[in-house]
Amino acid sequence: MEDTRNTAALHVPVLLDECLDMLAPALDIPGAVLVDATLGMGGHSEGALRRFPDLQVVGIDRDPQAIDSAVRRLAPFGTRFRAVHTTYDHLDEVAAVHGRDALVDGVLMDLGVSSLQLDQADRGFSYAKDAPLDMRMDPSTGASAADLLRTLDAGELTRILRTYGEERFAQRIARRIVEQRARTPLTRTGQLVDIVRESIPAPARRTGGNPAKRTFQALRVAVNDELRILERAVPRALASLRVGGRLVVESYQSLEDRIVKDVLRQGSENRAPAGLPVIPADMQPRLRLLTRGAGRAHEAELARNPRSASVRLRGAEVLRAWKECP
Structure with missing residues (x-):
């Protein structure tokens, strides 16, 4: 207990x-x-x-x-x-x-x-720890972050990242998500962190903390409405x-x-x-x-x-x- x-x-x-x-x-x-x-x-x-x-x-x-x-x-x-x-x-x-x-x-x-939720890696909220891409506040119901990344088109992913995460490079990240999932399923937070890092130009990655922060926020907001x-x-x-x-x-x-x-x-x-x-x-x-x-x-x-x-x-x-x- x-x-x-x-x-x-x-x-x-x-x-x-x-x-x-x-x-x-x-x-x-x-x-x-x-x-x-x-x-x-x-x-x-x-x-x-x-x-x-x-x-x-x-x-x-x-x-x-x-x-x-x-x-x-x-x-x-x-x-x-x-x-x-x-x-x-x-x-x-x-x-x-x-x-x-x-x-x-x-x-x-x-x-x-x-x-x-942040401190338990298996919940998938943190970009600092590799874990299943879940992000549901109630794990018993609804679509997970992995479900959204698997099913949404690039346009809708761009909208989520731009609207909920205020991410400047939303379109680049969304396109790379679609390209990557065509080769292998996106099921881990580490995969998403790598995609974000590869999508954002190096000068922009040097300021503002972890470059995945806005993407993770946006997906969490969308998953949990x-x-x-x-x-x-x-x-x-x-x-x-x-x-x-x-x-x-x-x-x-x-x-x-x-x-x-x-x-x-x-x-x-x-x-x-x-x-x-x-x-x-x-x-x-x-x-x-x-x-x-x-x-x-x-x-x-x-x-x-x-x-x-x-x-x-x-x-x-x-x-x-x-x-x-x-």
């Missing part, structure tokens, strides 16, 4: 104190309910349960292995923690079952790939919050952050025509933004947890019930 102390050591939550500080006014009340929409190995949930003694946490994750790890780690908290195996665009359904009057007090989203799920999840999270409830989101790449930013910005806008002496209640902002721009990791956080380098932190408080808003 996995040692819960090892699980805790493996997962260092990014910006834990900053997230909990932002959520605190909504959670530091009797009977509060937090949905940890990206449970992972439970680091953020553990921090919240320790800090708020009356808090109930419901953790969502699509990865059965992550849920197993988090359940063991959070067992000391007894019935204050519950886990649900689903994608977080079903957050509203989870809130309807586990919330108070179908609403919750806080929602936390820590987006992207988890430490558990991450952006479309996020587009559905953010409004549903807001609709699941009581007035005064708070949503906090940590994003790690610009495409995620743009989705979050746009929804929060629209919700915080005054919808009344210019010049009205009194703003009608149904035109007033639905949200109050909790960050000016996006929060970033400070030097101490970067030293403690290098994976925090790309984090963008945003939050909002619900001012008007989202379900009732036009």
